[in-house]
Amino acid sequence: MKKTIQFQECSATDESRLMALQTVLEKTKKPFKSGDSIGIKLHWGEIGNKNYLSPVYAREIVKWLQAGGTKPFIVDTTVLYSGGRRDGRESLNTAAKHGFTEEYLGCEVIIGDGLDGKNIIDLPAGFKHFPTVQTGKVVQDADGFVIFSHFKGHMEAAFGGSIKNMSMGFASRAQKQRMHADAKPKLIQAKCIKCGECADVCPTGAATITENNFPVYDLLKCIGCAQCIALCPETALKIRWDTDIKVFQEKLVETAAAVWRVIQDKTVVINAVIEIVAECDCLPGKHQKIAEDKGFISAYHPVLADAEAIKLIGGAPFDQAHQHIPWQRQFEYAKEIGFCM
Numbered sequence: 328m329k330k331t332i333q334f335q336e337c338s339a340t341d342e343s344r345l346m347a348l349q350t351v352l353e354k355t356k357k358p359f360k361s362g363d364s365i366g367i368k369l370h371w372g373e374i375g376n377k378n379y380l381s382p383v384y385a386r387e388i389v390k391w392l393q394a395g396g397t398k399p400f401i402v403d404t405t406v407l408y409s410g411g412r413r414d415g416r417e418s419l420n421t422a423a424k425h426g427f428t429e430e431y432l433g434c435e436v437i438i439g440d441g442l443d444g445k446n447i448i449d450l451p452a453g454f455k456h457f458p459t460v461q462t463g464k465v466v467q468d469a470d471g472f473v474i475f476s477h478f479k480g481h482m483e484a485a486f487g488g489s490i491k492n493m494s495m496g497f498a499s500r501a502q503k504q505r506m507h508a509d510a511k512p513k514l515i516q517a518k519c520i521k522c523g524e525c526a527d528v529c530p531t532g533a534a535t536i537t538e539n540n541f542p543v544y545d546l547l548k549c550i551g552c553a554q555c556i557a558l559c560p561e562t563a564l565k566i567r568w569d570t571d572i573k574v575f576q577e578k579l580v581e582t583a584a585a586v587w588r589v590i591q592d593k594t595v596v597i598n599a600v601i602e603i604v605a606e607c608d609c610l611p612g613k614h615q616k617i618a619e620d621k622g623f624i625s626a627y628h629p630v631l632a633d634a635e636a637i638k639l640i641g642g643a644p645f646d647q648a649h650q651h652i653p654w655q656r657q658f659e660y661a662k663e664i665g666f667c668m
């Protein structure tokens with residue numbers, strides 16, 4: 328069962344997408360027992376984001392789990408950003424605005440690291456960047472998981488799928504900061520139109536506008552979240568990598584690998600390879616589409632599910648959308664640390 332992959336293609340209509348997910352679920356065996364409490368780990372979208380996965384898919388997974396006698400719940404964690412998910416209450420409000428309500432979904436919606444972000448645990452890791460990783464305690468508490476991920480581009484990792492959802496998605500806020508700490512902005516002044524957008528989105532006040540209306544960045548205050556870089560309308564900001572460009576991906580993979588050790592025997596991984604845009608659902612706005620819809624994948628390993636998605640899409644859209652970010656590093660490093668099938 329471990330190497331089994333299910334795939335169903337779809338076109339870019341709501342009906343075709345839902346039917347593809349239903350078909351994949353019908354073919355996917357559940358590694359759960361009746362009565363188990365199963366977390367559906369997903370991303371309900373930052374406030375203002377227009378590309379997040381509709382709750383209609385989460386509801387379908389809820390029905391699939393309930394039909395097997397398990398007790399599903401929807402889960403995400405608090406984030407570093409100043410948008411609509413920084414603490415648990417804000418994040419639940421955002422979830423509700425995007426349609427992820429208990430009434431609609433038919434199950435509880437919770438914050439995996441607690442409403443105050445403090446319900447966390449340290450997991451042993453033993454890797455070169457992280458001896459331990461810190462995540463929401465839900466990783467340990469749930470009887471099982473469905474890791475349900477939107478496969479699309481990402482400003483620091485080139486693509487984001489199951490690996491990223493399990494890693495950044497379960498990480499405590501401190502662990503998120505440890506992963507993000509290496510990518511900070513560098514201004515190309517000739518391209519800057521002095522719009523001030525970077526200062527508006529900066530969650531720490533590191534980006535400010537000077538008297539001549541050009542922005543400056545206080546690198547001591549900067550947490551490396553890359554929101555300014557991704558949202559600059561003129562691509563006037565480049566990543567000033569404090570360390571090797573590959574380190575962010577390695578940190579992402581280490582965190583996912585540590586989580587996987589805890590949940591590997593009780594988890595199904597589903598990638599929605601639809602609405603494939605250049606940027607992450609963490610960013611507000613409607614992002615540029617970089618590939619046509621492919622369909623839904625289910626698997627029992629996140630690296631396998633992400634590799635299958637890349638096989639379907641090809642690497643070129645990610646190379647073009649995020650030039651100079653070697654997305655292959657997620658797979659290479661997963662292999663190097665034994666986080667693969």
Ligand code: SF4
Pocket residue numbers: 514518519520521522523524525526541542558559560561562563564
């Ligand atoms: S968002 Fe970009 S163009 Fe606007 S002020 Fe910042 S760097 Fe300049």
Ligand code: SF4
Pocket residue numbers: 510511512525528529530531532533534544548549550551552553554555556
């Ligand atoms: S990366 Fe940009 S938005 Fe994020 S903290 Fe640093 S200056 Fe602010």
